[in-house]
Amino acid sequence: MRLFKEKTAWLAPLAVILIISLFSVNLFAQGDPKVRNLPVAISVNDEGAHVDAVLSAVEQMSKGTADEEPMLAFTKVKETDIxxxxxxxxxxxxxxxxxxxxxxxxxxxxxxxxxxxxxxINQGFNATGANYAKTALSALITQLSNQYSANFAKQMDGQKIDADKAAVLVNPxxxxxxxxxxxxxxxxxxxxxTLMAVPAWVGALIGGFILFLTTSNILKKELLTRKQALRLMGGQVLFGVLIALFSGFTVATLGTIAGINMPSYFLVGSFVSFAAFCFFLLVSAVTAWIGKPAITLFMVVMLLGMGVLMMPMEMLPDFFVNFIRPWVPIRFAAEGLRDIFYFGSGFYTGASFNTIAGIGIAGLVLYVLAIFKPLRVQKHPNK
Structure with missing residues (x-):
């Protein structure tokens, strides 16, 4: 058949393999998660043989096994600092x-x-990580209790035990x-x-790419001076502000309709808008420099990022921790919203805010510098 002789037709199955592979790569992150070295604090405010027994059990748990790293990594701290x-x-x-x-x-x-x-339990940090840590600590305490229960049972052998004492004997x-x-x-x-941070990225991606196509069409039709091109860029940035506000407050409105318990509608909407605008500047900068391939790049970043957003870092494979997680912009928006939802933060969320702002500033600088990019001059045949 003629179609099978066309080289471009063979790009279809190759593209399918590539896209499915990108979608499926998160199976490596979430398919069989293993908890390794979850950071857990330990505070010792007493001393004695029974305290030493607890510390011995903690030390044993910290060793892990020959094949696997320990689930928990303990660090001694003061209780007042917790x-x-x-x-x-x-x-x-x-x-x-x-x-x-x-x-x-x-x-x-x-x-x-x-x-x-x-x-x-530091539940707001990450529910999955906190639950794993809680389960492991509860198992440790249960193991200690069972050991003492067996010892106490030997001591009470043959003695009459009332109901109150029996309860303590079972769970000392x-x-x-x-x-x-x-x-x-x-x-x-x-x-x-996380669910409310993802739309900030998607809105910035779609809005930024549509505006890129629009400005590209204008530049094809007209030969603009650099001053005119700079004005066009300014208009694109103003459109970005509008897109960001629509993104943020649409997310907050839909969250309200869905029954999400937000600490503040205006605060959540404003923070998502801020993140969306900074992401928009990044998208605009990259598309201004490399054009349409940027949309593929950012889609890949989003697909790879979905596997690391909800999982604790200690449950991810090393490849995701070292090469994927640090470069996922959505993560910082999710962390900022987590501070707002569960840690009582205001609009300024510290490190996550600073990172998002840095992304926006870098994007704006690169976008403005794109005005100095050499223009492709179209050659028209002589009439």
Whole structure:
């Protein structure tokens, strides 16, 4: 058949393979996630043999196995610093050995009261990571409790046990949990910041590319001076402001309709608009320099980025951590919204805000510099 002889026709299956491969690459990030070295704080406020037993169990958990790295990576901190460290997103959880723990466990049967270890959970950091850390710490406490339960049972062998003492005998160590920076209800199980950040990128991408095509058509029809071209660029930037505002407040409005529990409609809409505008400047800059291939580049960035947005860094393969995650602009918008949703931040969200602003400034500079790019002169045949 003639079609099979056309070289361009064979680009179709090759393009399908490439696109499917890009869509499927996130299977490597989320197909079989393994938790490695989740940062967890430990605070020791007591001493004694029973405290040493806890520390020994923590040390054993920190070793992992011959084939796999440990699930948790413990760091000793002061209990008074935990709130600030959680706010700075340094740890997913904390294990606290309170003052009086050693005596409480020593006299648990005599007092008919179990000893307690505290587990603090930094839920707003990342729900998945915090839940894994909580589960691991709970398992550690359960293991310790079972060991003491077996020892106490031997000591009580043959003795009459009342109901109160039996409860302590079964669970001599209990866990007292406290949630910090809680994920509020109706926020898509903590995924609302990411879900609301993605449209900022998509809006910037679509809006930026449409305006690029529009300005390209104008430049094809008219031979503009650099001053006129600069005015045209200024108009494109003003359109970018409009696109960003539409993006941000459309997202906030749809979030309200969907029942998302936002801390502030205006704050969320403004931050998404800010991120969308900075992304628009980046898109405009790259398209101004390399043209239509930029849309493919940014689509690839978005597809690769989707696999890293909702997963804790410690659950991603090294390739994604080192080569994908640092270069995904949407991540910074999601982190900024996470600060707003769960950490009580205002419009300025610190590092994430600074990074997004840096993207916007760099994009604007590169976009303006594109005016000095050599123009392609079309040669017309002599009439």
């Amino acid at each position: 709130d600030d460290l959680f706010h700075d997103k340094k740890y997913y959880a904390a294990l606290v050995i309170p003052e009086g723990y050693n005596d409480a466990l020593q006299n648990a049967l005599a007092n008919n009261k179990p000893a307690a270890l505290k587990v603090y 160590i209990v866990s007292k949990e406290k949630v910090f920076n809680p994920i509020t209800a109706s926020t898509a199980n903590g995924n609302a910041p």
